[in-house]
Amino acid sequence: MKRQDGFAPIGAYAALGDGRTVALVAADGSIDFMSLPDLHSPGTFAALLDPDGGGRFVLAPTAKFDVERRYVDRTNVLETTYTTKDGVARVTEALTLQDGGLVPWVELARRVEGLAGEVELAWSVEPRFDWGRAQTTIERRRGCMVASGAGIKLGIHAWAAGDPVVEDATVRGTMVARGGERVLLALCATHDEPIPVPSRDDVESRLDQTIDVWRRWLDEWEYDGPWSDEVARSALALKLLVHAPNGAIVAAPTTSLPERIGGDKNYDYRYMWVRDASYTIDAFIRLGLPEQVHESFCCLLRAARSTAPDLRPFYTVEGNVAQRRDELPLRGYRDSRPVRYGNAAASQLQLGTWGDLLETTSLYVGHGNALDSGTATMLSECLDRVAIAWQDADSGIWELDDARHYTSSKIGIWMAFDRALELVEKGELPSDHAGHWRRQRQAVQAFVEERCWSEEAGAYVEFAGADSLDAAVLRGARMGWPRVAPERFARTIDTVRERLDAGGGLLYRTSRERDHEGAFLACSFWLVSALARTGREDEAAELFDDLLEYRNDVGLLSEEIDPSSG
Structure with missing residues (x-):
């Protein structure tokens, strides 16, 4: 080294x-x-x-x-x-x-x-x-x-x-x-x-x-599938991000590592993002770790309840609204400044957050658990709130300053209503607003199909009316969008894979940012998921194996990779 x-x-x-x-x-x-x-x-x-x-x-x-x-x-x-x-x-x-x-x-x-x-x-x-x-x-x-x-x-x-x-x-x-x-x-x-x-x-x-x-x-888990050693290392890495005193899950243990060397997109990620926590809870559910799932899910609900019916993109480890935002007198990683302590994105509107919370709730219930009446009421109020808010522009998953009608956010809202209706059918959410939620799900679906699809691009684009692409749209496979428009989503997979290609199985986040930063490894794994969930398992497995080559000597992966050096 x-x-x-x-x-x-x-x-x-x-x-x-x-x-x-x-x-x-x-x-x-x-x-x-x-x-x-x-x-x-x-x-x-x-x-x-x-x-x-x-x-x-x-x-x-x-x-x-x-x-x-x-x-x-x-x-x-x-x-x-x-x-x-x-x-x-x-x-x-x-x-x-x-x-x-x-x-x-x-x-x-x-x-x-x-x-x-x-x-x-x-x-x-x-x-x-x-x-x-x-x-x-x-x-x-x-x-x-x-x-x-x-x-x-x-x-x-x-x-x-x-x-x-x-x-x-x-x-x-x-x-x-x-x-x-x-x-x-x-x-x-x-x-x-x-x-x-x-x-x-x-x-x-x-x-x-x-x-x-x-x-x-690790002996508690129930995974018996392929790549068991790699899954074990991933589970152990995720466990490092769980705050043991209360089950909060942080997005990362570090602050201010830059998206581009010398750039200023250097943020503090030592917070409980609703999205990241939801993904991690999903992983723990699939690994058969019910105690960890319950603890972390309840921690997430407590945080959400503190601001409901509105949701913040993230909360502090204690479950409070993040307030602190300092710039520190440090050089920054390879002189990338500023170095930040705290994160200003706490006040952003990120519509997909509601979908992440409802998806996690659905998975929690789907594995034999039940909601209490207070949680059911809180989630219903959130859904009524988002029935109004979804028509607003938001900052999207990438927390951008320019508010737009981001496609991935709208699909996330669709998922919120979709999972809510599933929970109504299971008797876990009250049914008195189900008709309203069903109409809102249809309205969001129509918005995405009419305003976020580009026949010229052959894909769902980054935001309504855009010609740029966003790899975050691939998350739609996990959300269930292929059952809405299977042919369009299949075309989107191929178009995103081609136009955001960074070589070696890597993808850039968006076509607008591809010349200004490295490849985001999460995007490549979203592609793996999209391929697998649309019947292209062999392609997914091959890409997954390719991506494992980017691990370091102890089996860890970074968020970003420089495509020129790997």
Whole structure:
């Protein structure tokens, strides 16, 4: 792995998590991003966004090395093997869990084992609290170093890892890993609480327990289909985005990674998007994880209830309306600015959000669950609200500033009414407004067919009256649109695939943006879904296999890919 101006490639990162926060670990042993105490908190390590002032936790050989990484089988515990000319050492690391679930504090453990010869490693803990805006103080307390700032207390524990030295608000040390020997580093973080001082044996035990906890979680699932290893890794990655205290599902654990290097489309995605949460709940339903489904669905409903009958595109992890919007004094990933803390899109109208919520409700009920009367009333009020709102222009799935009658949004509204009528038939929603909802479903369908179809383009276009295309229309396959207009949707699949093609199975988001950003990998997987749901399973499977080649060394995928480099 080679850094550029201090920045690691996005594909060089692995992720650790415990259900409260996520740490991103580069292949060179540097933890470049972690927010404390929760994943939506300010960053304590943010070298991902500013290699000079963001802070990091580094553990790596001092000599030139080769590196191999993998997740311990069926876990989110990372194993990195370093080979130098003098020896081989292995680092096993995780945000720890215990048999009962969460540890009372956030604990990051990094265990070094000498496998052969001798390997000298250097380590440094450089916390920069509140994105570097708070002063960092370090003192020795009860046998360990404690870094403090912005209400965070970070205990820095080192066993057989050399004598720690404090310099420039950084704790450093050097160690030698010899064959058969173990060294252990751990960070223990609290917020406005006393400072835990665990024993080495307790940290070692929790690191081992963490492996068992992840495997037991996977043992609960019921998937028995193709690509089982890939599905398991995907499920484990999704689980990292679930906030364990309440089941909230965030869209991403990071902020301000750019859509284009040097561009300004750099946003904070550490929020509970209704759409993204709905997709994740759908995945958990299909994997047979009913407890997780119930917890996350109820969390989503609580958030929706706080603004009903209106829906916001996203909510905070606590289920509130997002308010905070700051720009941070950081360089930005590869100098892409601004760096944002908070997201201004919370006030946007995104009509498809209602469809996502009703689709998730339908899936929840379809797997043997039932709605309470309060939820049924709230959803009915939302449907009556959207019966009026659907005729307005919105910002669409891509959260654009120019409000339009986006086709994907209208199909999402159609899905909301369609799933509502299914729920009425099952006795889960009151029937007194069913006739109105049925008429609205027909009106939305007519709008899409009359104003969003272009015979010249041979496809459903990006928005009413446009000639541009939008890969988000492919989501219509999941929503059920092929049963409305099977021939038109089949033509749309082929046209989008041809005109938004970025090579190698990749797609651009829209034809308007294709010259200004990379390919969005989600669009390619929507194409896989559209092919599979319209009877083209062989094409879908072939494309799916092609897309798996874009995984990094630990099996993770990025949101965007540069088509020129892959």
